[in-house]
Amino acid sequence: MSKKEQLVVQTSVKDESLIELRRQQIIEASVKLFKEKGFYRATTREIAKAAGFSIGTLYEYIRTKEDVLYLVCDHIYTKVMVRISEISSQSGTIEELKEAIKQYFLLIDSMVDEFTIMYQETKSLPKEAMQYVLRKELEMVSLFEKILHNCVKSGEITLSDKEIYLAANHLVVQGQSWAFRKWAFHKDFAIEDFIELQTKMFLSGILRL
Amino acid sequence: MSKKEQLVVQTSVKDESLIELRRQQIIEASVKLFKEKGFYRATTREIAKAAGFSIGTLYEYIRTKEDVLYLVCDHIYTKVMVRISEISSQSGTIEELKEAIKQYFLLIDSMVDEFTIMYQETKSLPKEAMQYVLRKELEMVSLFEKILHNCVKSGEITLSDKEIYLAANHLVVQGQSWAFRKWAFHKDFAIEDFIELQTKMFLSGILRL
Amino acid sequence: MSKKEQLVVQTSVKDESLIELRRQQIIEASVKLFKEKGFYRATTREIAKAAGFSIGTLYEYIRTKEDVLYLVCDHIYTKVMVRISEISSQSGTIEELKEAIKQYFLLIDSMVDEFTIMYQETKSLPKEAMQYVLRKELEMVSLFEKILHNCVKSGEITLSDKEIYLAANHLVVQGQSWAFRKWAFHKDFAIEDFIELQTKMFLSGILRL
Amino acid sequence: MSKKEQLVVQTSVKDESLIELRRQQIIEASVKLFKEKGFYRATTREIAKAAGFSIGTLYEYIRTKEDVLYLVCDHIYTKVMVRISEISSQSGTIEELKEAIKQYFLLIDSMVDEFTIMYQETKSLPKEAMQYVLRKELEMVSLFEKILHNCVKSGEITLSDKEIYLAANHLVVQGQSWAFRKWAFHKDFAIEDFIELQTKMFLSGILRL
DNA sequence: CATGAATGAGCCTTCATTCAT
DNA sequence: TATGAATGAAGGCTCATTCAT
Numbered sequence: 001m002s003k004k005e006q007l008v009v010q011t012s013v014k015d016e017s018l019i020e021l022r023r024q025q026i027i028e029a030s031v032k033l034f035k036e037k038g039f040y041r042a043t044t045r046e047i048a049k050a051a052g053f054s055i056g057t058l059y060e061y062i063r064t065k066e067d068v069l070y071l072v073c074d075h076i077y078t079k080v081m082v083r084i085s086e087i088s089s090q091s092g093t094i095e096e097l098k099e100a101i102k103q104y105f106l107l108i109d110s111m112v113d114e115f116t117i118m119y120q121e122t123k124s125l126p127k128e129a130m131q132y133v134l135r136k137e138l139e140m141v142s143l144f145e146k147i148l149h150n151c152v153k154s155g156e157i158t159l160s161d162k163e164i165y166l167a168a169n170h171l172v173v174q175g176q177s178w179a180f181r182k183w184a185f186h187k188d189f190a191i192e193d194f195i196e197l198q199t200k201m202f203l204s205g206i207l208r209l
Numbered sequence: 210m211s212k213k214e215q216l217v218v219q220t221s222v223k224d225e226s227l228i229e230l231r232r233q234q235i236i237e238a239s240v241k242l243f244k245e246k247g248f249y250r251a252t253t254r255e256i257a258k259a260a261g262f263s264i265g266t267l268y269e270y271i272r273t274k275e276d277v278l279y280l281v282c283d284h285i286y287t288k289v290m291v292r293i294s295e296i297s298s299q300s301g302t303i304e305e306l307k308e309a310i311k312q313y314f315l316l317i318d319s320m321v322d323e324f325t326i327m328y329q330e331t332k333s334l335p336k337e338a339m340q341y342v343l344r345k346e347l348e349m350v351s352l353f354e355k356i357l358h359n360c361v362k363s364g365e366i367t368l369s370d371k372e373i374y375l376a377a378n379h380l381v382v383q384g385q386s387w388a389f390r391k392w393a394f395h396k397d398f399a400i401e402d403f404i405e406l407q408t409k410m411f412l413s414g415i416l417r418l
Numbered sequence: 419m420s421k422k423e424q425l426v427v428q429t430s431v432k433d434e435s436l437i438e439l440r441r442q443q444i445i446e447a448s449v450k451l452f453k454e455k456g457f458y459r460a461t462t463r464e465i466a467k468a469a470g471f472s473i474g475t476l477y478e479y480i481r482t483k484e485d486v487l488y489l490v491c492d493h494i495y496t497k498v499m500v501r502i503s504e505i506s507s508q509s510g511t512i513e514e515l516k517e518a519i520k521q522y523f524l525l526i527d528s529m530v531d532e533f534t535i536m537y538q539e540t541k542s543l544p545k546e547a548m549q550y551v552l553r554k555e556l557e558m559v560s561l562f563e564k565i566l567h568n569c570v571k572s573g574e575i576t577l578s579d580k581e582i583y584l585a586a587n588h589l590v591v592q593g594q595s596w597a598f599r600k601w602a603f604h605k606d607f608a609i610e611d612f613i614e615l616q617t618k619m620f621l622s623g624i625l626r627l
Numbered sequence: 628m629s630k631k632e633q634l635v636v637q638t639s640v641k642d643e644s645l646i647e648l649r650r651q652q653i654i655e656a657s658v659k660l661f662k663e664k665g666f667y668r669a670t671t672r673e674i675a676k677a678a679g680f681s682i683g684t685l686y687e688y689i690r691t692k693e694d695v696l697y698l699v700c701d702h703i704y705t706k707v708m709v710r711i712s713e714i715s716s717q718s719g720t721i722e723e724l725k726e727a728i729k730q731y732f733l734l735i736d737s738m739v740d741e742f743t744i745m746y747q748e749t750k751s752l753p754k755e756a757m758q759y760v761l762r763k764e765l766e767m768v769s770l771f772e773k774i775l776h777n778c779v780k781s782g783e784i785t786l787s788d789k790e791i792y793l794a795a796n797h798l799v800v801q802g803q804s805w806a807f808r809k810w811a812f813h814k815d816f817a818i819e820d821f822i823e824l825q826t827k828m829f830l831s832g833i834l835r836l
Numbered sequence: 837c838a839t840g841a842a843t844g845a846g847c848c849t850t851c852a853t854t855c856a857t
Numbered sequence: 858t859a860t861g862a863a864t865g866a867a868g869g870c871t872c873a874t875t876c877a878t
Contacts, residue, residue: 013841038332040249044869056843059870120332123247134392141393162397166406169393170383177382183343184350184378188371197375205414222858253852265855265860274852431862456750458667462848474864477849538750541665552810559811580815584824587811588801595800601761602768602796606789615793623832640837671873683839683876692873 007074007132009067012060022061025051027075030068035113039069039121069121070129076114077136083107084143092154094203100147101171101199108175109191115179137172144168148206157206167206174198216283216341218276221269231270234260236284239277244322248278248330278330279338285323286345292316293352301363303412309356310380310408317384318400324388346381353377357415366415376415383407425492425550427485430478440479443469445493448486453531457487457539487539488547494532495554501525502561510572512621518565519589519617526593527609533597555590562586566624575624585624592616634701634759636694639687649688652678654702657695662740666696666748696748697756703741704763710734711770719781721830727774728798728826735802736818742806764799771795775833784833794833801825 011019029050033042044065048058062068084107087100108115122133145168151157152164159167178185178194185194220228238259242251253274257267271277293316296309317324331342354377360366361373368376387394387403394403429437447468451460462483466476480486502525505518526533540551563586569575570582577585596603596612603612638646656677660669671692675685689695711734714727735742749760772795778784779791786794805812805821812821 015841018841040333043867054843055870056845056872057841060841063870065869120329123329124249138393163406165397166403167410169386169390170407170410173382173386173390174379177378181378181382184347185375188374193371194375197372198379200418201376201379201414204417205410207413207417209409209413224858227858252850263860264853266858268853269858272853433862436862458751461846472864473849474851474866475862478862481849483848538747541747542667556811581824583815584821585828587804587808588825588828591800591804591808592797595796599796599800602765603793606792611789612793615790616797619794619797619832622834623828625831642837645837670871681839682874683841684837686874687837690874 007070007129009061009071010063019061022051022053022057023071025053026058026061026068027072030072031114031117034069034072034117034121039117039124044068064126066124066126066129069125070133072114073118073122073125073129073133074136076111076118077133077140079111080104080107080140081136081143084140090150092150092156094151094156097147097151098199098203100144101175101202102195104144104171105175105178105191105195105198108178112179112182115176116182119176119180141165141168141172144171157209159206159209163206163209167202171202174202216279216338218270218280219272228270231260231262231266232280234262235267235270235277236281239281240323240326243278243281243326243330248326248333253277273335275333275335275338278334279341281323282327282331282334282338282342283345285320285327286342286349288320289313289316289349290345290352293349299359301359301365303360303365306356306360307408307412309353310384310411311404313353313380314384314387314400314404314407317387321388321391324385325391328385328389350374350377350381353380366418368415368418372415372418376411380411383411425488425547427479427489428481437479440469440471440475441489443471444476444479444486445490448490449532449535452487452490452535452539457535457542462486482544484542484544484547487543488550490532491536491540491543491547491551492554494529494536495551495558497529498522498525498558499554499561502558508568510568510574512569512574515565515569516617516621518562519593519620520613522562522589523593523596523609523613523616526596530597530600533594534600537594537598559583559586559590562589577624581624585620589620592620634697634756636688636698637690646688649678649680649684650698652680653685653688653695654699657699658741658744661696661699661744661748666744666751671695691753693751693753693756696752697759699741700745700749700752700756700760701763703738703745704760704767706738707731707734707767708763708770711767717777719777719783721778721783724774724778725826725830727771728802728829729822731771731798731802732805732818732822732825735805739806739809742803743809746803746807768792768795768799771798786833790833794829798829801829 013019013022026047029047029052030042033046033050036042044058045055047068048055051058062071084100084104087096087103090096118133122130125133145164148157148159148164148167152159178191189197222228222231235256238256238261239251242255242259245251253267254264256277257264260267271280293309293313296305296312299305327342331339334342354373357366357368357373357376361368387400398406431437431440444465447465447470448460451464451468454460462476463473465486466473469476480489502518502522505514505521508514536551540548543551563582566575566577566582566585570577596609607615640646640649653674656674656679657669660673660677663669671685672682674695675682678685689698711727711731714723714730717723745760749757752760772791775784775786775791775794779786805818816824
């Protein structure tokens with residue numbers, strides 16, 4: 001993920017390390033607030049206050065409220081991509097696939113709030129930022145596509161490209177559902193159970209195709 | 210779905226058939242607008258105008274803007290429940306399950322906009338309405354649970370109750386993904402292909418569990 | 419001055435006569451406030467309050483604060499044009515010229531505040547409105563050009579077109595100076611004296627050219 | 628122009644020559660900016676940046692934004708006074724008057740932007756600074772009054788004191804109009820033509836009074 | 837002296853909601 | 858019932874000014 005493809009949120013402040021610090025504060029505060037009341041009901045004043053500084057200072061680090069949302073989304077994707085990329089060891093074994101699924105699901109579990117926000121508020125992003133986010137989403141799908149591809153190459157499974165694309169999307173959505181259907185799953189399943197069952201179902205599904 | 214469990218949106222108007230008419234107009238206008246700009250960006254003035262009457266008249270049929278959102282959500286669920294209930298013939302065959310999945314997916318395809326809205330804007334509902342909507346969502350899950358249950362009873366498949374619950378949720382989510390991941394699916398798949406592949410994967414998945 | 423060449427300030431209100439009434443109130447209030455503190459220091463809340471209604475109502479009749487300024491400028495020009503057009507009787511006599519000057523100067527005297535505002539705040543208008551205002555200013559110059567032209571035709575004076583243009587501008591500016599140099603003139607001159615002296619100077623000036 | 632009658636803009640800095648340097652930078656930057664966007668739209672940050680230093684430094688040399696405007700106005704008047712005083716050789720001839728007019732007009736032509744600013748933004752000065760500026764304006768008028776007076780004494784023309792006052796103001800305004808009516812004059816006249824015609828008109832006007 | 841991050845009062849504008857007609 | 862003008866709380870954002878480094 002090169003710097004070049006990242007959208008840049010303009011600041012008036014020059015000190016790079018300060019920018020980094022303040023943005024972390026903004027993101028943390030925003031995740032909390034957006035989760036509680038959603039993007040629209042959260043006010044910039046509240047965000048600033050929750051982040052621990054004044055409204056004026058907030059606007060030294062962003063240009064519009066939408067920038068905050070973008071900051072949050074970008075932050076999530078970066079974390080996801082790092083985590084997922086780590087496992088992908090190109091072996092092409094089912095074990096590797098299982099591990100990737102597990103890591104992805106565990107990641108979502110550790111960032112349930114962030115994911116929930118992303119899936120409910122993405123549409124509020126300005127056009128350009130929205131497209132950037134969708135591109136990131138596709139990258140995430142690609143990671144799984146690659147892993148599945150390796151499994152096909154190594155002969156572990158047999159799938160057409162279209163089936164791989166669908167299956168990869170399928171996985172991504174299934175993982176996300178752990179976040180956005182919290183109310184349906186969290187009282188009946190521990191994340192480990194969820195992972196196990198979903199993995200089993202998914203593998204059986206694709207092995208028989 | 211008895212009247213009792215439905216939330217009632219208060220009106221100042223008495224004529225029941227007029228209420229019905231106006232609400233249809235409100236819903237139709239709102240779906241169009243919410244799809245375009247989302248719940249928050251759509252104004253009550255715009256809704257009234259798109260519905261073909263004045264802002265004053267709009268407020269004769271709702272009490273708050275959130276009522277409009279509830280009206281839309283309720284309308285969608287009612288349609289879904291009617292359609293899904295129709296198929297469920299209790300035979301307990303895989304064919305029946307396949308048919309139910311197909312009908313559900315086709316329904317979503319015919320109401321992509323409505324589902325997208327519901328998926329993205331539910332969180333903006335006031336607490337009470339939100340809970341009502343979640344209850345509806347669970348009812349939908351129940352429909353599939355029942356069908357799966359029948360299949361287990363008839364010996365076609367073997368699943369624990371927990372597995373049935375998960376599988377049913379799985380199906381509901383997978384169907385919705387046709388709406389909320391339009392951008393990922395619609396250019397690569399026709400709805401028929403999507404149904405076929407998803408059904409195959411799902412069945413292989415559960416048959417092997 | 420046809421309706422077509424007038425810029426239209428959009429309203430949310432439909433009742434034309436109400437629009438007319440409210441705009442008069444807005445203009446009156448704004449002239450008072452702009453004179454006191456200038457366009458930038460006057461707030462929209464103050465304008466609304468001075469006009470006798472709420473900020474919400476103000477914005478039913480304008481779209482931006484700049485619209486208010488435009489409304490004021492347009493109002494002044496309309497009044498000037500009507501008044502000046504009245505005298506121009508095409509006789510081509512020096513008497514007619516004198517009368518036109520007198521009427522123009524008297525008009526400015528009766529609208530000193532409005533003229534002062536216009537000459538100090540025009541630059542704050544958005545581009546399009548600014549051009550409209552400059553066009554109006556040129557129309558005003560044209561009125562005097564026409565009168566001077568008639569005098570040339572009738573043989574009363576001898577001036578080239580360029581000289582006429584300069585002289586007309588000269589007159590317009592000299593009149594305006596009665597407003598924007600209030601502090602220099604008003605304590606030493608009555609408007610009648612001012613008119614008499616300026617007219618004498620102007621006529622001597624052009625008669626000798 | 629003694630130091631006493633000059634308003635003093637307070638600084639935190641002691642080094643007089645540094646103050647002088649920084650102020651020149653401030654004035655130059657401000658003229659550019661005020662011309663582009665006016666006093667209110669230009670921000671102190673922009674002024675500092677255009678001047679080549681930080682906002683903090685700017686505030687070491689001024690106390691309020693209005694100080695900047697005062698600095699600009701004062702700078703312009705100082706330049707004008709120096710230039711005009713130079714010609715006034717007390718001879719009381721028409722030639723001298725002509726020369727003064729010419730120099731004044733040429734000065735304005737070489738400082739069109741500055742004059743435009745002064746003409747449009749003076750009203751934004753705080754009361755005290757405003758009065759200082761008006762006093763300067765009267766001094767400028769006085770210069771021409773003196774010259775005209777000399778002409779009367781030497782018998783070249785016959786004018787009452789009131790007429791002299793009016794004529795002097797007249798001249799000052801006529802000159803300024805070359806700046807603030809740029810849009811009306813600059814495309815039709817070269818400054819030399821403008822000077823010649825205006826001078827002719829003015830002289831004919833007063834010679835006949 | 838110079839810097840620039842921090843502050844918060846205050847501005848313009850929107851929009852859900854009401855109510856007299 | 859239907860209308861639409863009126864309301865004002867509240868939101869996003871700016872910018873002059875300060876002060877610790």
